[in-house]
Amino acid sequence: xxxxxxxxxxxxxxxxxxxxxxxxxxxxVTSANIACGFHAGDSTVMRETVKLAIxxxxxxGAHPGLPDLNGFGRRDMAITAQEGYDMVVYQVGALQGxxxxxxxxxxxxKPHGALYQMASRDSELAEAIAKAVxxxxxxxxxxxxxxxxxxxxxEKIGLRTAHEVFADRTYQADGSLTSRSKADALIAxxxxxxxxxxxxxxxxxxxxxxxxxxxxxxxxxxxxxxxAHALDFVRYIRxxxxxxxxxxxxxx
Numbered sequence: 001x002x003x004x005x006x007x008x009x010x011x012x013x014x015x016x017x018x019x020x021x022x023x024x025x026x027x028x029v030t031s032a033n034i035a036c037g038f039h040a041g042d043s044t045v046m047r048e049t050v051k052l053a054i055x056x057x058x059x060x061g062a063h064p065g066l067p068d069l070n071g072f073g074r075r076d077m078a079i080t081a082q083e084g085y086d087m088v089v090y091q092v093g094a095l096q097g098x099x100x101x102x103x104x105x106x107x108x109x110k111p112h113g114a115l116y117q118m119a120s121r122d123s124e125l126a127e128a129i130a131k132a133v134x135x136x137x138x139x140x141x142x143x144x145x146x147x148x149x150x151x152x153x154x155e156k157i158g159l160r161t162a163h164e165v166f167a168d169r170t171y172q173a174d175g176s177l178t179s180r181s182k183a184d185a186l187i188a189x190x191x192x193x194x195x196x197x198x199x200x201x202x203x204x205x206x207x208x209x210x211x212x213x214x215x216x217x218x219x220x221x222x223x224x225x226x227x228a229h230a231l232d233f234v235r236y237i238r239x240x241x242x243x244x245x246x247x248x249x250x251x252x
Contacts, residue, residue, distance in 0.1 A: 031220065038065045039067075039069065047098050081128035116144070139160075143161075151163050168186055173214060
């Protein structure tokens with residue numbers, strides 16, 4: 001039987017709030033990437049999200065991003081590899097404090113937004129991020145875009161590395177994600193998105209925008225928790241995977 005992890009970005013808010021629908025999403029995913037304060041999230045939100053993830057038996061990971069609140073961490077910034085290293089160590093440490101509070105173990109680290117995309121292309125930055133994760137704890141799993149410089153760096157340094165694919169994003173012929181600046185970057189049709197996931201998980205391939213099959217490895221599938229119908233979609237995708245005899249389980 002095939003295994004796959006379902007992960008979701010959570011805690012991307014500020015102040016005292018209720019997770020609402022995002023809290024319900026935790027009933028269907030197996031890993032949660034929790035914002036650490038640079039692109040979104042604050043101490044209260046981090047604590048509440050950690051507690052809800054634990055209550056739902058969901059594995060927890062840090063979701064460090066660029067220090068760009070206005071741009072939600074989705075705009076490229078000119079940073080050095082050392083700055084990238086420091087940002088990741090700092091943010092992972094912030095989330096780790098709450099996990100210590102609840103006697104819970106961190107499963108993984110997944111960079112957010114532009115930091116994730118930059119590290120997917122830039123081998124020097126990717127190696128700095130992988131080293132930051134390794135230096136914090138060699139037992140952590142590094143999540144990165146399937147077949148990217150980030151996953152290569154993680155494997156090179158000796159980290160367990162999860163190759164990530166995206167349910168609602170389109171792909172280019174080189175295996176990269178279509179830029180969000182493009183009109184066709186997102187897949188709005190839930191049926192098409194689920195068909196793409198099934199193809200990636202069962203065949204190890206995705207159909208690019210150039211109409212070519214791109215080989216990739218699918219260890220974990222990202223479900224965005226801020227979509228208009230995110231809860232319905234994650235419920236639908238999990239049911240479809242299980243109906244196709246695919247075991248939905250965390251990486252660890």
